[in-house]
Amino acid sequence: MTAIRTARERARDEVTRAIKDEARRQLAADGASKLSLRAVARELGMVSSALYRYFPSRDELLTALIVDAYNALGDAVDGALHAAPDAEPLDGWTAVCRAARAWALAHPHEYALIHGTPVPGYAAPDDTSGPGVRLPLALAAVATRARGAGRLAPPDGGPPPAPVLADAAIHVPEHAPELEPETLAAVLAAWAQLLGLLSTEIFGQFNGVITARELFFDHAVAGLGRSVGLRAAGEAAG
Amino acid sequence: MTAIRTARERARDEVTRAIKDEARRQLAADGASKLSLRAVARELGMVSSALYRYFPSRDELLTALIVDAYNALGDAVDGALHAAPDAEPLDGWTAVCRAARAWALAHPHEYALIHGTPVPGYAAPDDTSGPGVRLPLALAAVATRARGAGRLAPPDGGPPPAPVLADAAIHVPEHAPELEPETLAAVLAAWAQLLGLLSTEIFGQFNGVITARELFFDHAVAGLGRSVGLRAAGEAAG
DNA sequence: CATAAGCAAGAGCAGTGCTCTCGTTCTTGG
DNA sequence: CCAAGAACGAGAGCACTGCTCTTGCTTATG
Numbered sequence: 001m002t003a004i005r006t007a008r009e010r011a012r013d014e015v016t017r018a019i020k021d022e023a024r025r026q027l028a029a030d031g032a033s034k035l036s037l038r039a040v041a042r043e044l045g046m047v048s049s050a051l052y053r054y055f056p057s058r059d060e061l062l063t064a065l066i067v068d069a070y071n072a073l074g075d076a077v078d079g080a081l082h083a084a085p086d087a088e089p090l091d092g093w094t095a096v097c098r099a100a101r102a103w104a105l106a107h108p109h110e111y112a113l114i115h116g117t118p119v120p121g122y123a124a125p126d127d128t129s130g131p132g133v134r135l136p137l138a139l140a141a142v143a144t145r146a147r148g149a150g151r152l153a154p155p156d157g158g159p160p161p162a163p164v165l166a167d168a169a170i171h172v173p174e175h176a177p178e179l180e181p182e183t184l185a186a187v188l189a190a191w192a193q194l195l196g197l198l199s200t201e202i203f204g205q206f207n208g209v210i211t212a213r214e215l216f217f218d219h220a221v222a223g224l225g226r227s228v229g230l231r232a233a234g235e236a237a238g
Numbered sequence: 239m240t241a242i243r244t245a246r247e248r249a250r251d252e253v254t255r256a257i258k259d260e261a262r263r264q265l266a267a268d269g270a271s272k273l274s275l276r277a278v279a280r281e282l283g284m285v286s287s288a289l290y291r292y293f294p295s296r297d298e299l300l301t302a303l304i305v306d307a308y309n310a311l312g313d314a315v316d317g318a319l320h321a322a323p324d325a326e327p328l329d330g331w332t333a334v335c336r337a338a339r340a341w342a343l344a345h346p347h348e349y350a351l352i353h354g355t356p357v358p359g360y361a362a363p364d365d366t367s368g369p370g371v372r373l374p375l376a377l378a379a380v381a382t383r384a385r386g387a388g389r390l391a392p393p394d395g396g397p398p399p400a401p402v403l404a405d406a407a408i409h410v411p412e413h414a415p416e417l418e419p420e421t422l423a424a425v426l427a428a429w430a431q432l433l434g435l436l437s438t439e440i441f442g443q444f445n446g447v448i449t450a451r452e453l454f455f456d457h458a459v460a461g462l463g464r465s466v467g468l469r470a471a472g473e474a475a476g
Numbered sequence: 477c478a479t480a481a482g483c484a485a486g487a488g489c490a491g492t493g494c495t496c497t498c499g500t501t502c503t504t505g506g
Numbered sequence: 507c508c509a510a511g512a513a514c515g516a517g518a519g520c521a522c523t524g525c526t527c528t529t530g531c532t533t534a535t536g
Contacts, residue, residue: 244533246533276522286525290524290525290526
């Protein structure tokens with residue numbers, strides 16, 4: 001891996017990036033279903049077959065965009081997480097959730113790409129590494145902080161069934177060594193439910209039902225935070 | 239509207255139904271993105287242009303399938319709702335949620351059609367009538383029953399902000415006249431969060447993370463029921 | 477019975493993803 | 507330094523898509 005790369009290598013990276021940028025533009029404009037390799041190539045002044053030197057198929061291009069979208073969302077929530085390291089647990093939780101919502105609202109088609117109907121070609125990597133876990137990890141980080149501050153109660157509803165606890169326990173050492181498995185399980189449930197709040201709004205299912213969406217979201221998200229065990233200032237922690 | 243319909247009318251209905259059936263078959267097999275008018279026509283032994291006598295576009299066909307899918311899901315949850323009219327509130331809640339999950343797992347592509355990335359052509363009718371509300375209505379019905387049995391507490395987390403309360407109050411008279419607006423608001427939040435649990439599982443985001451999915455679901459759904467105010471036998475309702 | 481409406485079929489258009497071939501350009505080992 | 511080989515862009519072409527238009531035929535209705 002030489003630091004000095006050949007002109008060809010640099011050109012390749014540049015073209016690859018240009019293709020992804022243009023593809024992301026079309027994605028943001030018209031959605032994944034309308035993304036066309038030929039249109040991307042046309043816009044870049046090249047012929048469609050040339051594009052196959054960089055991405056072996058349309059689905060591979062979409063996969064690249066999926067990874068980028070996961071990372072963009074991950075950056076957004078990590079930013080919120082680190083913006084106020086000493087926030088109240090519930091405030092930090094809300095901040096992370098709000099950051100996710102803001103990103104999703106600003107990039108609905110990219111959100112749909114990662115949390116909507118899966119694209120046929122993209123098989124989610126069956127492990128818990130990679131950019132797909134950055135949002136749940138950010139949520140877990142809020143719980144970890146709360147625990148450090150003595151403000152984390154056992155999750156609502158008591159401990160989950162043993163197999164669920166075991167599922168969660170597997171990921172504790174690597175991802176949340178300071179959390180109890182039951183808390184991580186609660187975080188995962190809250191994560192899925194948060195995605196429900198986001199998808200329902202982004203995909204338009206609240207149309208004609210909920211108009212005060214921001215307040216609705218904040219209220220629901222606060223409930224999720226409490227279900228995980230986050231406690232406000234006055235409340236006991238266990 | 240004569241009861242005796244012409245042969246042409248009957249033939250039209252029959253062909254329309256055959257088209258939808260074949261389209262649903264292809265949908266279930268390969269997903270919405272792979273559904274092709276030409277393939278449907280081919281399978282039915284007609285030429286593709288003939289199909290346009292019945293559906294003005296591919297998106298209109300998909301819209302018809304969307305309505306059918308909403309109704310199939312609605313039938314599933316209504317069935318669970320009426321199967322045990324005198325169940326414990328939390329048991330009824332779980333039964334409805336389980337019915338939704340079972341239907342979604344059995345018909346993932348149809349679930350994706352109604353709760354995944356929206357298809358560009360289908361603008362969700364901006365009102366609260368229609369088959370799209372049958373699931374949230376079934377959830378509200380469980381709360382109504384619980385209230386009748388004196389087993390409904392105020393929702394967790396206190397009343398939502400006033401604008402959210404107002405949104406909910408608008409729909410109380412028509413859809414849930416016996417519920418407090420704050421309870422309906424909590425039901426709507428629980429509905430969105432339930433969709434999150436379903437979508438996350440159906441769309442494969444639990445791969446490699448949660449293996450005990452049924453138990454995980456039941457545990458999370460019980461939490462949702464409690465957040466709405468449903469109380470188990472021993473618990474006070476106020 | 478004649479007129480009009482409904483219908484299936486076929487050709488055709490513009491667009492798509494993708495493959496293959498053919499020169500050209502750049503990189504690199506001898 | 508130069509020749510072999512890899513990477514590359516262009517173009518033609520294939521099979522497919524949604525959709526339109528025209529042409530005849532069948533059915534319903536005045």
